[in-house]
Amino acid sequence: MKKSLIALAVLAATGSAMAQSSVTLNGRVDAYLSSKTTGVGAAELTQTGLTNGGLTGSRWALNGTEDLGGGLKAMFKLENRFSIDDGTSVGGFSGDAYLALAGGFGTVKLGRTYTAFDDARALSNSSSVFDSTFTPTADVMGTADYMSRAANGIRYETPVFSGFSGAVTYAFGEDKTPTTDANDLISLHVKYATGPVAAAYGYQEEKAAGATANKFHQLSASYDLGMASLSAGYERRNGTAVTGDDKGYNLGVNVPVGAALNLSAGYAREETEVAGATTVKATGFGLGATYNMSKRTILYTGFKQTKAENGAGAETAKVRLFGLGVRHNF
Amino acid sequence: MKKSLIALAVLAATGSAMAQSSVTLNGRVDAYLSSKTTGVGAAELTQTGLTNGGLTGSRWALNGTEDLGGGLKAMFKLENRFSIDDGTSVGGFSGDAYLALAGGFGTVKLGRTYTAFDDARALSNSSSVFDSTFTPTADVMGTADYMSRAANGIRYETPVFSGFSGAVTYAFGEDKTPTTDANDLISLHVKYATGPVAAAYGYQEEKAAGATANKFHQLSASYDLGMASLSAGYERRNGTAVTGDDKGYNLGVNVPVGAALNLSAGYAREETEVAGATTVKATGFGLGATYNMSKRTILYTGFKQTKAENGAGAETAKVRLFGLGVRHNF
Amino acid sequence: MKKSLIALAVLAATGSAMAQSSVTLNGRVDAYLSSKTTGVGAAELTQTGLTNGGLTGSRWALNGTEDLGGGLKAMFKLENRFSIDDGTSVGGFSGDAYLALAGGFGTVKLGRTYTAFDDARALSNSSSVFDSTFTPTADVMGTADYMSRAANGIRYETPVFSGFSGAVTYAFGEDKTPTTDANDLISLHVKYATGPVAAAYGYQEEKAAGATANKFHQLSASYDLGMASLSAGYERRNGTAVTGDDKGYNLGVNVPVGAALNLSAGYAREETEVAGATTVKATGFGLGATYNMSKRTILYTGFKQTKAENGAGAETAKVRLFGLGVRHNF
Numbered sequence: 001m002k003k004s005l006i007a008l009a010v011l012a013a014t015g016s017a018m019a020q021s022s023v024t025l026n027g028r029v030d031a032y033l034s035s036k037t038t039g040v041g042a043a044e045l046t047q048t049g050l051t052n053g054g055l056t057g058s059r060w061a062l063n064g065t066e067d068l069g070g071g072l073k074a075m076f077k078l079e080n081r082f083s084i085d086d087g088t089s090v091g092g093f094s095g096d097a098y099l100a101l102a103g104g105f106g107t108v109k110l111g112r113t114y115t116a117f118d119d120a121r122a123l124s125n126s127s128s129v130f131d132s133t134f135t136p137t138a139d140v141m142g143t144a145d146y147m148s149r150a151a152n153g154i155r156y157e158t159p160v161f162s163g164f165s166g167a168v169t170y171a172f173g174e175d176k177t178p179t180t181d182a183n184d185l186i187s188l189h190v191k192y193a194t195g196p197v198a199a200a201y202g203y204q205e206e207k208a209a210g211a212t213a214n215k216f217h218q219l220s221a222s223y224d225l226g227m228a229s230l231s232a233g234y235e236r237r238n239g240t241a242v243t244g245d246d247k248g249y250n251l252g253v254n255v256p257v258g259a260a261l262n263l264s265a266g267y268a269r270e271e272t273e274v275a276g277a278t279t280v281k282a283t284g285f286g287l288g289a290t291y292n293m294s295k296r297t298i299l300y301t302g303f304k305q306t307k308a309e310n311g312a313g314a315e316t317a318k319v320r321l322f323g324l325g326v327r328h329n330f
Numbered sequence: 331m332k333k334s335l336i337a338l339a340v341l342a343a344t345g346s347a348m349a350q351s352s353v354t355l356n357g358r359v360d361a362y363l364s365s366k367t368t369g370v371g372a373a374e375l376t377q378t379g380l381t382n383g384g385l386t387g388s389r390w391a392l393n394g395t396e397d398l399g400g401g402l403k404a405m406f407k408l409e410n411r412f413s414i415d416d417g418t419s420v421g422g423f424s425g426d427a428y429l430a431l432a433g434g435f436g437t438v439k440l441g442r443t444y445t446a447f448d449d450a451r452a453l454s455n456s457s458s459v460f461d462s463t464f465t466p467t468a469d470v471m472g473t474a475d476y477m478s479r480a481a482n483g484i485r486y487e488t489p490v491f492s493g494f495s496g497a498v499t500y501a502f503g504e505d506k507t508p509t510t511d512a513n514d515l516i517s518l519h520v521k522y523a524t525g526p527v528a529a530a531y532g533y534q535e536e537k538a539a540g541a542t543a544n545k546f547h548q549l550s551a552s553y554d555l556g557m558a559s560l561s562a563g564y565e566r567r568n569g570t571a572v573t574g575d576d577k578g579y580n581l582g583v584n585v586p587v588g589a590a591l592n593l594s595a596g597y598a599r600e601e602t603e604v605a606g607a608t609t610v611k612a613t614g615f616g617l618g619a620t621y622n623m624s625k626r627t628i629l630y631t632g633f634k635q636t637k638a639e640n641g642a643g644a645e646t647a648k649v650r651l652f653g654l655g656v657r658h659n660f
Numbered sequence: 661m662k663k664s665l666i667a668l669a670v671l672a673a674t675g676s677a678m679a680q681s682s683v684t685l686n687g688r689v690d691a692y693l694s695s696k697t698t699g700v701g702a703a704e705l706t707q708t709g710l711t712n713g714g715l716t717g718s719r720w721a722l723n724g725t726e727d728l729g730g731g732l733k734a735m736f737k738l739e740n741r742f743s744i745d746d747g748t749s750v751g752g753f754s755g756d757a758y759l760a761l762a763g764g765f766g767t768v769k770l771g772r773t774y775t776a777f778d779d780a781r782a783l784s785n786s787s788s789v790f791d792s793t794f795t796p797t798a799d800v801m802g803t804a805d806y807m808s809r810a811a812n813g814i815r816y817e818t819p820v821f822s823g824f825s826g827a828v829t830y831a832f833g834e835d836k837t838p839t840t841d842a843n844d845l846i847s848l849h850v851k852y853a854t855g856p857v858a859a860a861y862g863y864q865e866e867k868a869a870g871a872t873a874n875k876f877h878q879l880s881a882s883y884d885l886g887m888a889s890l891s892a893g894y895e896r897r898n899g900t901a902v903t904g905d906d907k908g909y910n911l912g913v914n915v916p917v918g919a920a921l922n923l924s925a926g927y928a929r930e931e932t933e934v935a936g937a938t939t940v941k942a943t944g945f946g947l948g949a950t951y952n953m954s955k956r957t958i959l960y961t962g963f964k965q966t967k968a969e970n971g972a973g974a975e976t977a978k979v980r981l982f983g984l985g986v987r988h989n990f
Contacts, residue, residue, distance in 0.1 A: 023660050049832040050813060051812075062357070074626070076359045082752050084772075086811030087772040087811065094417055097417030111417070152381075154380060172379040172380055176375060296734070297726060326770070328724075328736055392720060396990075404988045406990065421749055422749035427743075428744065441691055482711075501710075502708065
């Protein structure tokens with residue numbers, strides 16, 4: 001097969017004026033050898049395999065920007081997520097899928113985006129291990145945690161004023177009936193970032209059709225000391241009679257060693273109360289190392305261990321994961 | 331649609347011999363704020379939301395052409411349709427998906443294409459509002475209307491002779507059994523277009539496996555007066571004992587206002603008879619405005635209202651839709 | 661994320677600074693008119709249609725290579741398979757989907773790949789007709805034949821040493837439970853190729869969770885005489901009590917006629933025994949012709965006929981397929 005390259009470039013009619021356009025196709029593939037132990041007692045099970053997304057999920061995306069003049073821009077992003085281990089995909093653009101207008105007023109994104117709250121949570125997960133499968137946060141905060149993305153939404157991001165910025169997401173529900181309201185989602189964050197310091201507060205309210213909302217609060221901060229960067233977060237959920245209330249925190253550290261190596265560690269803890277009684281206490285830690293083979297290719301290894309017990313102190317869940325993998329950006 | 335090419339180009343190792351190839355990746359994203367009222371009486375319901383495709387559906391596509399010499403060309407188009415509001419897709423290439431050979435004899439397309447009949451219907455929908463979600467046609471002609479695309483088909487398009495052209499589609503059914511024939515679809519149009527005037531006749535026959543065919547006739551015309559363009563269509567279906575017979579028409583007008591603004595309006599009406607008795611009378615109108623922010627980005631707004639009543643004059647269906655959105659080509 | 665553009669590259673106005681990147685989007689579309697007869701006795705049925713993939717399946721793919729220095733390369737391939745006849749796709753990357761590291765030690769591919777055994781089988785199918793829908797092999801060897809691709813796997817390919825090379829695939833099962841092991845797949849080949857001669861041995865073991873494995877052996881050879889190329893294969897399966905044991909062979913010949921035309925023919929035969937008793941005898945032949953319209957576009961026609969009988973000599977299955985089509989690479 002003669003391989004013809006696609007590539008590039010919104011050609012103007014003459015083929016010479018390449019101008020402003022910048023449509024790109026890019027992506028990432030990430031595969032790792034994994035050994036994962038789950039389950040308690042007789043249900044304990046260790047699986048070994050080749051798995052997708054040790055550091056971050058595999059994806060390909062189309063992006064574009066058009067200069068509309070007068071400081072205005074039109075932009076879009078369409079991101080497909082897939083599993084490199086078996087080639088499967090949930091289909092469509094299950095990552096970002098939005099059309100945006102940006103200008104001096106900020107940016108308005110229409111479609112499927114990360115919620116504004118997710119930016120605040122992400123700041124508390126900013127060390128390498130926290131931004132990966134080896135984070136203990138996903139297991140520890142996992143039960144009835146917030147929705148990181150919202151479809152059918154509008155996301156507005158302010159410009160940055162003296163280090164301060166903010167964003168808000170409103171996502172429309174589509175399940176209204178003649179007798180019940182639709183569900184919906186409101187999410188916001190305010191953020192301050194200057195030099196090595198960043199801090200953020202996030203809030204998210206998830207209303208199910210005709211039910212009580214789950215309400216999430218997040219405080220996060222990070223500090224880059226140069227020889228290491230630190231991150232911390234405190235989160236709280238005021239849930240429903242079923243999901244109960246959560247309080248938790250997570251701590252992370254990231255240590256660059258030379259030009260290509262990076263070490264990181266994280267700890268997370270969370271407690272759930274239903275009707276005032278503690279029902280879950282979950283804790284865990286993660287360790288990770290990444291090595292840059294090039295600007296686009298990373299070798300990595302990671303380990304995490306998390307566990308949960310009920311109010312009576314009996315172990316109810318456990319995860320132990322070891323991985324060794326490679327990630328390639330294109 | 332202004333097709334902006336993503337590049338293209340079979341780059342040779344040196345990057346200089348760009349040659350003949352013209353593979354392109356292009357697409358369109360279209361999102362709008364919508365308020366839609368449907369239902370009659372106690373079932374009436376107004377939903378507000380962020381929705382895909384106010385003007386036209388979102389899509390990305392691969393296209394290519396190869397010059398085979400002697401006036402012959404090989405071409406293909408693969409078009410994926412998706413929803414920008416939530417990122418979902420029906421998967422594969424649910425728009426066009428064909429391989430074609432073209433030459434002095436015309437063009438033969440193999441695969442999934444618009445039917446030849448659809449070109450005739452489209453001519454009657456040529457004003458902006460008719461070529462969008464705000465057209466009343468989709469609701470008014472909606473019940474058991476024709477199939478606009480056919481899979482497993484062959485579409486032949488003649489060259490243009492003195493303004494006259496034609497096309498025919500034959501689509502093979504795949505459900506033959508030892509005792510019953512497969513379904514199939516036959517579709518054709520003849521068209522005349524010169525300067526500001528265009529007219530077309532279309533015919534389509536849809537045969538279900540072992541059942542009576544639905545037969546569609548369409549007469550369409552459009553006239554561009556410069557200060558406005560007009561379109562009109564008359565359609566007739568000879569259906570089955572179940573679907574009955576339809577007669578209807580639609581009228582549209584499109585008024586450019588300055589360089590960037592366009593106003594349009596449309597009206598549609600249809601009547602259905604089953605066994606000689608009127609069962610549905612449906613009417614509706616649509617209004618639309620588009621504003622070109624650039625060559626590739628359009629702001630738009632639209633409104634439509636349609637309703638249907640049964641033979642006894644009782645209202646059986648109603649749609650009221652208002653939208654405000656943006657469309658971006660890439 | 662460092663965004664490396666698919667060539668995208670938004671080429672500067674000069675179009676000269678192409679740099680290192682070599683991400684490509686390429687593919688193939690293949691459609692043909694088919695007449696296929698299947699079934700025996702009263703179930704016999706002839707279907708005529710427009711069908712996907714007479715020569716090979718339609719697909720589009722993303723490929724990329726990054727030079728990591730020191731003779732190392734990172735590579736990936738993501739291949740989507742679809743049907744050009746109706747535009748449908750099984751979704752995701754159902755062809756190849758892997759991330760690879762290559763160097764002096766060979767190549768390691770992580771993800772979904774062809775099994776190492778498949779290379780040995782493919783060598784016996786190297787004539788044109790065998791590498792297409794018109795091959796008799798698929799029908800004759802079809803019952804409980806080997807898996808040509810494996811997901812969740814690691815494939816290692818040696819460098820070539822004096823014409824000798826080898827590959828091995830190990831694919832992890834993901835269905836382990838606390839009481840039963842996971843399934844898995846082991847596959848390997850050794851190959852010798854020099855000038856016009858090639859020969860290979862392949863072995864594959866497919867273990868279902870908690871069941872006996874199916875074990876496949878393959879011996880293949882090909883010889884290019886210039887005026888014709890010949891291929892032959894012998895295959896054997898040691899199956900389970902249910903699938904039984906298979907023995908079979910296939911023979912192919914490929915004759916170039918002038919610069920653009922190619923004729924080919926193939927024959928295949930296989931016998932299945934369950935518990936020592938012959939249960940299936942299957943034979944078939946195929947004929948094909950391809951004509952290169954250009955470097956990227958091929959016209960083709962093909963015919964095959966296959967049949968199977970049970971141990972008592974009664975005909976149990978039959979296939980007769982005629983096709984005429986076109987394939988276009990992009």
